[in-house]
Amino acid sequence: MSGFDGDDGFSGFLGELLDNGHIDGDAAGITRQVIDKGEDSLSDKQKFVFKRDVLSLVPGECVRGCDIPWSEKYEAMDNGGFCSWCAKMKESADKDD
Incomplete structure (x- = not known):
């Protein structure tokens, strides 16, 4: 398209x-x-x-308050409202628990 x-x-x-x-x-x-x-x-x-x-x-802002670029907004709809950076940080923190 x-x-x-x-x-x-x-x-x-x-x-x-x-x-x-x-x-x-x-x-x-x-x-x-x-x-x-x-x-x-x-x-x-x-x-x-x-x-x-x-x-x-x-989605507007990332759950953690960051701006979500248009290129990441679709993914943010599926990952709980996180930008890719915060989603990666959350994933890393979850692995450490």
Whole structure:
């Protein structure tokens, strides 16, 4: 899937949501448009649907307070909300116990 240039992994994250069945219906079409043309291409109604049905799935900060880069947000949805660094640190701490 082609990505919107300069998005720091945002379109890749959206692609993962689509590819793994997290988004369907109108939200899926809107998400494909964002990937291809960027958020600025959306109408106000599409922006509302995108925010409500897609961006609401996005983890914000890491559980430990770090920013999670777009390239790691999909994984953070599955690992309890950790960025990759904190997930690695937690895994190491768990092994030491």
